[in-house]
Amino acid sequence: MSSISDIIEHYLKKILSESKTGVIEIKRSELADAFQCVPSQINYVISTRFTIEKGYIVESKRGGGGYIRIRKVRLKNRQETFEDLLEQIGESIPQITAEHLISRLLEEKWMTQREALLMRRLISRDTLKLPIPLRDQMRARMMRMLVTTLFSSKGE
Template identity: 55%
Template sequence: MRNISDVIEQYLKQVIEKNEQALIEVKRSELANRFDCVPSQINYVIRTRFTEEKGYVVESKRGGGGYIRIIKIEFDHRGDLYDQLIEMIGVSLPQQAAENIILRLLEEEAVTDREAKLMKSVIDREVLTIPLPARDQFRARLMTAMIRTLKYKMSNE
């Protein structure tokens, strides 16, 4: 059985998919009532499942008329996706952020399931057995190199 966080995430993604503008505005309290949970559960889902690495921008306005706006980042050209990911990676990349980027590449159909598994195996902390912060810096260089290779492959097709 799926947990409540998975259910809320699926619901929000379905609503975004149905919306022509790839964005939605929701009220935290209304979502909490809909799923019979506390508003902090909604915060958790949005904070962990709708991140920039996963292709979302979240805006929030607090107060009585407050809302949460979730925007799905879409690109006309796959090269723009690769450029945005490379810029986002920077010089240091924790494992969870790297896994989120790989998941996004998979969801955007920029990599196959097999390629995603290979990428995940390379960036895993059990493979990169060097101390922090060098491990996160090395992971960033590996991810950048893999994404540049994907971009290069795409431009030659």
């Protein structure tokens, strides 16, 4: 059985995919009422599942007429996607951010389920048993190499 967070995420992704503009505006309180949960549950879903690493831009306006605007970032071409990923990886990357990038690559069909599984296992803290600053740096080096290999081996 899915958690309420999974259900809310699925709902938001569904209406986002149906949006002609690729943007949705929602009211936190209305969404909380619809799913019979507290508004902080909506905040949690949006802050953890609609991140820039996963390819979303979230804007919010608080107050009486407040809203949350979610936009799916669509990169135009292969080179732009590659450059954006390398920039997000940087010189050091925590595991959760790396996993979000892998999810985005999978969701946008830049990689297969198997490639995603291999990448997740390779960059996990269980595999990289190093002190934290070094572990995040090593993970970034591995992610850059994996992304470079992935983008050089796939045809357009």
